[in-house]
Amino acid sequence: MNAILRHLIVLPVVVPLVAGAVMFFVPEARRTARVALAAASMLMQLAVAAGLVYLTSDAAPFIWPEGVGVYAIGGWPAPFGIVLVVDRLSAVMLTLGAVVALSTLAYSVARWDKPGQPFHSLFQFMTMGLNGAFLTGDLFNLFVFFEILLAASYGLLLRGGGALRVKLSLHYITVNLIASALFLLGVALIYGVAGTLNMADLSGRAAALAAGDRALLDAGAAILVIAFLTKAASWPLNFWLPGAYSVALAPVAAAFAMMTKVGFYALLRLGTLTQEYETLYGALLYIGLATLASGMIGMLASIHLARAIAYSVLVSMGILLAALGLRIEALTTSILFYLIISVLTTCTFFMLSGMTDRTRVTDPADAAPDSVAEQAPTGYSAYGIKQPSTYASGEDVGIAIPAARAFLGMGFVCCVLLVSGLPPLPGFIAKFALLATVLRSPSVHDAPVSTWIVCAALVLSGFVSIIALSRIGMRLFWSPAARTTPRLRLLEATPIAALILLCAGLAVAADPVTRYLERAARSLHHPDTYIHAVLSRDTRREQARGRKP
Amino acid sequence: MEVVYALATGILAGAGVWLLLRPRTFQVLMGLTLFSYATNLFIFGMGRLAVHRVPMIDGGAASVDPALYADPVPQALTLTAIVIGFATTALFLVVLLALRGLTGTDHVDGREPEA
Numbered sequence: 001m002n003a004i005l006r007h008l009i010v011l012p013v014v015v016p017l018v019a020g021a022v023m024f025f026v027p028e029a030r031r032t033a034r035v036a037l038a039a040a041s042m043l044m045q046l047a048v049a050a051g052l053v054y055l056t057s058d059a060a061p062f063i064w065p066e067g068v069g070v071y072a073i074g075g076w077p078a079p080f081g082i083v084l085v086v087d088r089l090s091a092v093m094l095t096l097g098a099v100v101a102l103s104t105l106a107y108s109v110a111r112w113d114k115p116g117q118p119f120h121s122l123f124q125f126m127t128m129g130l131n132g133a134f135l136t137g138d139l140f141n142l143f144v145f146f147e148i149l150l151a152a153s154y155g156l157l158l159r160g161g162g163a164l165r166v167k168l169s170l171h172y173i174t175v176n177l178i179a180s181a182l183f184l185l186g187v188a189l190i191y192g193v194a195g196t197l198n199m200a201d202l203s204g205r206a207a208a209l210a211a212g213d214r215a216l217l218d219a220g221a222a223i224l225v226i227a228f229l230t231k232a233a234s235w236p237l238n239f240w241l242p243g244a245y246s247v248a249l250a251p252v253a254a255a256f257a258m259m260t261k262v263g264f265y266a267l268l269r270l271g272t273l274t275q276e277y278e279t280l281y282g283a284l285l286y287i288g289l290a291t292l293a294s295g296m297i298g299m300l301a302s303i304h305l306a307r308a309i310a311y312s313v314l315v316s317m318g319i320l321l322a323a324l325g326l327r328i329e330a331l332t333t334s335i336l337f338y339l340i341i342s343v344l345t346t347c348t349f350f351m352l353s354g355m356t357d358r359t360r361v362t363d364p365a366d367a368a369p370d371s372v373a374e375q376a377p378t379g380y381s382a383y384g385i386k387q388p389s390t391y392a393s394g395e396d397v398g399i400a401i402p403a404a405r406a407f408l409g410m411g412f413v414c415c416v417l418l419v420s421g422l423p424p425l426p427g428f429i430a431k432f433a434l435l436a437t438v439l440r441s442p443s444v445h446d447a448p449v450s451t452w453i454v455c456a457a458l459v460l461s462g463f464v465s466i467i468a469l470s471r472i473g474m475r476l477f478w479s480p481a482a483r484t485t486p487r488l489r490l491l492e493a494t495p496i497a498a499l500i501l502l503c504a505g506l507a508v509a510a511d512p513v514t515r516y517l518e519r520a521a522r523s524l525h526h527p528d529t530y531i532h533a534v535l536s537r538d539t540r541r542e543q544a545r546g547r548k549p
Numbered sequence: 550m551e552v553v554y555a556l557a558t559g560i561l562a563g564a565g566v567w568l569l570l571r572p573r574t575f576q577v578l579m580g581l582t583l584f585s586y587a588t589n590l591f592i593f594g595m596g597r598l599a600v601h602r603v604p605m606i607d608g609g610a611a612s613v614d615p616a617l618y619a620d621p622v623p624q625a626l627t628l629t630a631i632v633i634g635f636a637t638t639a640l641f642l643v644v645l646l647a648l649r650g651l652t653g654t655d656h657v658d659g660r661e662p663e664a
Contacts, residue, residue: 140626147633154640163651167659170574170644174657177581177637178569181588184630188588191623192595 002063005055009071009086011048012094012131015041020124035109038120042102045127049094056091057516067523068533070137078137078534079201085137085534088520089336093134093265096340097258099502100347101127103495107351108251110492119159126152126255133262137534139187139197142266146183146231150176153259156252157244165247172244175230175237183227189220200534203273203527225267225280232263233317235290242298245310250354253306257346260317261339268324268332272524273531285325285450292318292457299468305353305476308468309346312419315461316342322454323434328441332521333514334433340513341430341503345418348499351492352411356476358486404488407497409477414500416473420465425500426507431458433514550598558594562587572662574645574655581641585634589627596623 019041026033054060056067063069071084086094105123112119129149136142154176157169191197193216194205206217230237241260245253271281295314302308316338323335414425421431435458438451506513523529561583568580597620604621606613645655652659 140629144629144633147637151637151640154644158644158647161647161651163648163659166644166648166651167657170641170648170657173637173641173644174569174577174581177641178584180633180637181581181584184588185591188592188595188623188626191626192597197622 005051005063006069006071008048008051008055009069009084009135010073012045012052012098012135013084013128015044015048016124016128016131020121020128023121023124024118034120038105038124039102041124042098042105042127045131046095046098046102049091049098052086052091053088053095053516056086056088058519064533066529066533067519068530070533079196079198082141083137083198083534084135085200085530086135087523087530088516089265089269089524090134092336092340092517092520093261094131096343097127097130097134099499100255100258100343101130103347103499104251104255104351106495107254107354107492110489112249112251119156122152122155123255125149126156130258130262134265137199139190139199139202141197143180143183143187146262147180149259149262150180153256156255157248159252160249162247168240168243168247172240175240179227179230179237182223182230186220186222186224186227189223190217193217193220198534199270199273200527200531203531204535206274221270221274222280224270228263228266228270229287230263231260232267232321233260233291233314234287234321235294235314235318238291238294238314238317241314242302242307242310245313245350246304246306250306250350250357253310254347254350254354257313257343257350260313261343264317264320264324264339268524271324273527281325281327283325284321285454288318288320288322288325289453289457290318291321292461294318296461296464299464302468303472305356305472306350308472309349309353312349312465313346315419315465316346319434319458319461322457323438326438326451326454328438329521329525330441331434331437332524333518334430334437336517336520337426337510337514338430338434341418341426341506344499344503344506345415345427348411348496348503349415349419351496351499352408352415355486355488355492355496356408356412404486405477407488407493408486411496411500412473412477414503416466416469418503419469420462422462422466424504424507426503426510429507429510431462434458550600554590554594554598558587558590561590572656572658574648574657577657578638578641578645582634582638585630585638589630589634592623592627592630594623596620 019037023034023037026037052069055063056069058067067088069086070078071086072078073082073084075081101123108119108123126149129145129147129152132145133142133149136145154169154173157172158166187197190202193209193213194202196202196205206214209217226237233241245256248256267284291314295311295316295318298311298314299308302311320335320339320342323331323338417423417425418427421427435455438455441451565580565582565584565587568576568583571577571580599619602617602619604619604624606615606618648659649655654661656662
């Protein structure tokens with residue numbers, strides 16, 4: 001039994017890979033088969049991720065006593081072969097990714113997966129890249145998984161066509177290709193100096209380097225961090241995000257909720273494994289604050305809902321980076337909790353915005369404020385380009401849910417509460433935990449100014465979110481009677497309701513979740529167990545035994 | 550050899566960056582390509598430049614002096630990077646053509662700047 005459970009680690013990569021590849025061979029006409037395959041793959045990933053959370057927790061110490069599981073692909077021992085490593089943080093991120101992927105899949109099936117393009121395959125490959133990035137213990141492998149994830153995301157972003165979408169996709173692809181080249185430069189420099197690509201091994205070798213080599217390693221790490229910060233959409237490397245996210249189809253944008261967090265995960269993982277980059281973290285504080293400011297200004301300036309949500313992604317990234325930049329160890333738990341909430345919120349909100357877009361205005365005189373065309377200077381009209389078409393065809397089949405307008409309104413209110421951090425939903429708990437931990441930590445006395453600035457910015461961001469979103473909400477729901485209420489289908493409404501309920505559940509169960517995250521944070525800040533588990537002889541022996549049954 | 554190699558890498562990277570900052574999509578594509586060439590050369594150079602050394606170690610030998618062999622890892626990394634770079638360049642080319650077709654201009658903003 002244990003021997004089988006050990007192989008769970010590789011499943012989050014293998015399952016979507018196989019499912020995505022098999023889908024190419026399912027004929028277009030057999031849509032049910034494709035959807036069933038996609039759903040089965042997502043459900044399996046969710047089950048595996050939940051299993052990994054359970055196995056890495058204290059409840060199941062019989063397999064990985066330290067909560068770190070190592071899987072050597074190909075059976076080669078750690079510093080030479082490529083390993084997948086699951087620890088508590090990876091398990092949490094995998095589960096989060098699976099939840100987001102499953103709900104966006106259900107949402108997309110309702111109306112967005114028109115035949116002709118390999119939507120479901122791309123979607124599977126994107127989750128494969130995400131899962132792999134969370135699991136890998138090897139720097140170059142991280143690059144490869146990033147590329148898989150990004151390549152799939154290019155295809156997903158382009159869906160729907162239209163000049164504006166293609167233009168912004170081109171910008172997105174360009175920025176990401178440059179970031180990938182920087183990523184490679186950083187990895188190569190680190191390999192040239194330290195002679196290893198294994199993250200755990202690197203941690204030990206970095207400490208033993210001579211001073212001259214050390215400077216080169218730092219340069220490599222800095223280049224790597226620039227690449228991560230680009231993916232994490234930190235200012236000033238984030239101008240691609242609002243445009244790309246707001247023109248993406250609703251389910252695609254919702255699935256992208258996880259993407260910026262991969263960059264943040266990589267920062268957190270490498271930053272805690274090699275704990276000597278004090279100046280780098282100090283810079284993160286200011287970068288985070290600048291990101292936060294750019295997000296807030298953007299939110300206030302946006303008229304269209306999807307654009308405001310895209311900027312709220314920047315706000316959440318800013319908060320995460322600034323909190324990480326404070327270098328308070330006890331804060332990591334709250335950071336992780338906030339990350340979970342913000343991912344779920346963004347995902348729900350993008351799905352909801354896909355529905356409110358369909359509240360069409362019948363009165364032409366009233367059409368102006370709502371149409372996207374008005375948002376100068378980056379709106380559609382500014383370029384003299386026609387609006388991209390979302391293929392919301394007229395045929396609305398399937399079970400429509402009653403009280404669609406009430407559902408949209410309630411969903412919107414819940415999302416606003418989550419984004420701005422108001423009770424009773426857990427956005428409040430997440431922000432409150434951040435503030436409480438910052439104020440309780442001793443660094444309030446050491447570095448009072450930066451700490452207070454972060455606290456003030458945190459509170460201000462909530463305030464700004466309320467202003468910006470309630471203005472949009474008033475226009476969407478209260479203004480004219482001329483709006484038509486869209487027919488909502490059960491299948492697209494369910495994931496939104498489910499995610500909001502999940503958030504509410506997280507508020508109720510905040511205690512056990514926080515305790516698990518606390519353990520995750522502690523093992524992050526004491527990487528010895530991680531390093532030991534990856535490089536230990538036990539792993540090698542076990543693998544050797546596996547090879548010769 | 551080192552000087553020539555470093556100069557080649559630097560010139561490729563510099564030309565790539567310059568082209569990346571140009572406003573036409575095809576120039577950006579060429580810039581990306583040149584920059585990725587520079588990156589690949591850089592990765593390869595990180596395995597130390599050496600002539601007449603094989604990357605494969607003879608398994609039968611009793612004792613092996615690693616200094617006599619080339620490092621195979623950067624070569625493998627370069628190969629992977631070339632493959633990925635080729636695929637993404639092809640994709641970029643398609644998007645470039647699509648944008649050209651949709652907007653009728655090859656400016657990255659999808660419209661000509663007002664003179």
